[in-house]
Amino acid sequence: MTRIAATSAPLHPLLSERWSPRGFDPAHQLTGPQLTALLEAARWSPSANNSQPWRFVATRRGEPAFDRLAGTLRDTNARWAGSASALLLVLAETVDRAGAPRWYGLYDTGQAVAHLVTQAQAEGLSAHQMGGFDKAAAAAEFGIDPRFTPVVVVAVGRWHTADLPADLAEREAAPRVRRPLEELVLPADPPVCLQRTA
């Protein structure tokens, strides 16, 4: 089964083949070098004035910290995310050391996680970001400085649907949808003509 995005122009496969599965192989282990590569991908992301506002708590299945992080997930996520090979708590520096808001903190952290997920794709893995978790509980569990805001938990692992409950398997096979390109591109004057290759 392919889950390739339906685009009007060819995309690099790391982007067109990326999607967010719920089925992960419970026997797959993420290696140390793979975890390091994911975090290095985030590290080299761009940010406003090179402020690098992203932080991570990285856990792998089998470690106590993985179960502690999994324990903060909303039930709808907890029922599948335990099969992932790693769960990463993502934090954004939304307040700087002087106490001022860091307005680009969330934006830049989104970029860093996109780089991390792209590297996961390059490793033959899949990632699924979850906003559905108890952020206060996660911050308390790992003793997070209040300047850093919990944003998402990222599940990373090898896609594997064999063990999924029927309702999740059905969602897994549903078509991938997005707004048409025309809704994302606001008119300039004169309007930009989007040329299609297909």
Added chain:
Amino acid sequence: MTRIAATSAPLHPLLSERWSPRGFDPAHQLTGPQLTALLEAARWSPSANNSQPWRFVATRRGEPAFDRLAGTLRDTNARWAGSASALLLVLAETVDRAGAPRWYGLYDTGQAVAHLVTQAQAEGLSAHQMGGFDKAAAAAEFGIDPRFTPVVVVAVGRWHTADLPADLAEREAAPRVRRPLEELVLPADPPVCLQRTA
């Protein structure tokens, strides 16, 4: 000259070779299909509940809208960004139709732009995001709905340093730096051991 990130684990070249130049080839033109591919890359990015909060005003050098957008850039950016082949105004839906804050708007828009920039790399192009522009002026210039917040202007084009003023050429050649990985990864308990491949 290479500008490859110094990482402790091998990254995919689309990530390790990405950086944000100031030198762009003033003779290079972005094709319509290339512009469409950049926007498609953003379009297929993941987002909270598939809310897709990103919007773009896309302009290419030679179009009146390019000059109007360039006119909102801070002087330090305006002196080089006019050589880019395209300038894209990026907007995030930070308030939904019901008037409620869309908390993931900035985060998800960061991801979408990271995908756009990755596709630019795949096209053999470079991108440089700028927060230094007059956001109110850009919103007014293009009649942006106030639910959408201007975030960055992205310059996209072909890297070319021959015409850069000496001070910018010097910045262009400066080493790329990031915090060490250990500062980005907060301790879990027991601490995660980051295995190095080098």
